[in-house]
Amino acid sequence: MRIECPMCGSRDRREFYYQGAAVMLARPDPQAHEADWEAYLHLRENPAGPTRELWQHDGGCGAWLVVTRDTVSHQISDTQLAADVKRAMGKAS
Amino acid sequence: MREGLTGNKGWGPHWRNPEPKAEYDAIIIGGGGHGLSTAYYLAKNHGMTNIAVLEKGYLGGGNVGRNTTIVRANYGQQGNSEFYSHSLKLWEGLEEDLNYNAMHSARGLINLFHSDGQRDAFARRGNMMINQGDDAELLDREGVRHLLPYLDFDNIRFPVYGGLLHRRGGTARHDAVAWGYARGADQRGVDLIQQCEVTGIDIENGQVRGVQTTRGAIRAKKVGIVVAGRSGQVAAMAGMRLPIESHVLQAFVTEGLKPVIDHVVSFGMGHFYISQSDKGGLVFGGDLDFYASYASRGNMPMMEHVMEAGMTLMPMIGKAKVLRSWGGIMDMTPDGSPIIDKTDTQGLFIDCGWCYGGFKAVPGSGFSFAHLMATGEHHAPAARYRLDRFRTGRGLMDEEATGSQHNLH
Numbered sequence: 197m198r199i200e201c202p203m204c205g206s207r208d209r210r211e212f213y214y215q216g217a218a219v220m221l222a223r224p225d226p227q228a229h230e231a232d233w234e235a236y237l238h239l240r241e242n243p244a245g246p247t248r249e250l251w252q253h254d255g256g257c258g259a260w261l262v263v264t265r266d267t268v269s270h271q272i273s274d275t276q277l278a279a280d281v282k283r284a285m286g287k288a289s
Numbered sequence: 290m291r292e293g294l295t296g297n298k299g300w301g302p303h304w305r306n307p308e309p310k311a312e313y314d315a316i317i318i319g320g321g322g323h324g325l326s327t328a329y330y331l332a333k334n335h336g337m338t339n340i341a342v343l344e345k346g347y348l349g350g351g352n353v354g355r356n357t358t359i360v361r362a363n364y365g366q367q368g369n370s371e372f373y374s375h376s377l378k379l380w381e382g383l384e385e386d387l388n389y390n391a392m393h394s395a396r397g398l399i400n401l402f403h404s405d406g407q408r409d410a411f412a413r414r415g416n417m418m419i420n421q422g423d424d425a426e427l428l429d430r431e432g433v434r435h436l437l438p439y440l441d442f443d444n445i446r447f448p449v450y451g452g453l454l455h456r457r458g459g460t461a462r463h464d465a466v467a468w469g470y471a472r473g474a475d476q477r478g479v480d481l482i483q484q485c486e487v488t489g490i491d492i493e494n495g496q497v498r499g500v501q502t503t504r505g506a507i508r509a510k511k512v513g514i515v516v517a518g519r520s521g522q523v524a525a526m527a528g529m530r531l532p533i534e535s536h537v538l539q540a541f542v543t544e545g546l547k548p549v550i551d552h553v554v555s556f557g558m559g560h561f562y563i564s565q566s567d568k569g570g571l572v573f574g575g576d577l578d579f580y581a582s583y584a585s586r587g588n589m590p591m592m593e594h595v596m597e598a599g600m601t602l603m604p605m606i607g608k609a610k611v612l613r614s615w616g617g618i619m620d621m622t623p624d625g626s627p628i629i630d631k632t633d634t635q636g637l638f639i640d641c642g643w644c645y646g647g648f649k650a651v652p653g654s655g656f657s658f659a660h661l662m663a664t665g666e667h668h669a670p671a672a673r674y675r676l677d678r679f680r681t682g683r684g685l686m687d688e689e690a691t692g693s694q695h696n697l698h
């Protein structure tokens with residue numbers, strides 16, 4: 197499996213650290229209800245198919261990435277800098 | 290015996306192939322090891338025989354048909370400790386109970402350690418196992434050398450300091466366990482329905498009414514979800530999201546060799562463990578690939594890592610040829626421990642989250658899940674396997690002490 201880093205280009209999977217579902221981008225307010233925190237920390241869609249995930253290019257430029265990947269075929273269809281995604285989320289809200 | 294002397298010509302099918310009825314007292318979704326053992330114990334211990342197991346493929350075709358077959362009770366934390374202790378005791382009486390040869394072999398399991406700190410940790414682990422009523426012996430370097438003379442004891446990075454020996458640990462024939470439970474359940478009247486995929490779960494007013502399947506609707510008062518790596522998809526049919534991420538775990542088998550590895554050897558620092566099957570193949574594996582996957586196959590980096598670890602520990606296996614490898618879909622929970630619980634829907638139960646250790650749990654999981662489904666009460670050895678422990682933070686069982694987080698187990 198190779199991942200296309202927007203900064204460094206196509207790199208081996210071994211250069212990347214896997215964090216998990218990109219739900220982690222939307223951190224709840226500290227005062228949010230317990231259920232919101234459970235949804236954020238533990239509950240997962242866990243889809244068999246396309247999913248958005250957080251990976252870090254820790255063996256390269258260090259950037260956090262949002263990777264759109266199919267969990268059945270391992271095919272990666274899109275990679276973006278998490279910083280850009282987060283900025284776009286800020287604008288939307 | 291008779292078949293052995295007459296050319297094995299008289300064997301018939303070990304279970305019926307029934308059509309689904311319109312209604313059952315209880316339905317088990319998933320005909321793997323855990324589902325079949327649940328059905329067996331529902332019938333045997335609780336007299337529930339008007340039940341069905343629904344399997345989308347064939348019986349025992351998932352993880353119970355593809356694993357590294359290790360049976361052990363060497364856990365350290367309350368919750369896991371009493372559960373696996375109970376499960377190991379069931380293993381020890383299983384063949385007599387089922388009248389089926391599961392080839393259970395208590396050949397001993399050895400966890401190696403490589404530093405003084407690790408020795409302390411394993412001494413403590415051994416004491417916890419003994420406190421639970423199971424067996425453990427701390428071996429020094431010479432003690433390990435006596436049992437495993439073929440290890441590289443003086444490896445620069447991981448010299449062998451000793452090992453924790455769990456004599457009652459060992460292996461079993463994975464398929465035979467599923468078949469034995471299937472036959473036992475069938476003999477007691479349980480309908481084992483294959484090629485029957487559940488496509489929906491019917492819920493009215495917070496009470497489960499039955500399931501929709503590719504072979505029509507089936508009503509039931511109780512439904513148990515026992516689908517391992519597919520837990521997320523089946524739970525979604527009941528509107529649930531689970532604290533589970535499905536990951537891929539690879540394992541490998543070599544060509545058949547003469548007996549060379551007599552025990553199960555676990556090299557935790559290299560994420561490597563190995564045993565030899567009765568057929569002669571070396572059966573070994575390592576860690577997860579560490580990304581969510583339903584592909585049933587892994588990637589090359591983890592294969593390379595596992596092979597390197599094996600060569601580091603026991604250079605003698607270097608010439609053995611790997612015959613095949615596979616990747617199983619593991620239902621990983623944040624704390625690495627399983628779930629056997631009710632759900633918010635009346636009559637709907639779930640047994641999942643076995644991570645990469647479900648095989649040894651097959652008897653105990655079925656026993657405890659059947660108890661929960663039949664009586665509505667948690668079975669004592671599995672009483673801590675609650676679904677809500679992640680929300681409340683109470684009763685987390687994090688064996689590796691890495692934290693209750695999805696990508697850490």
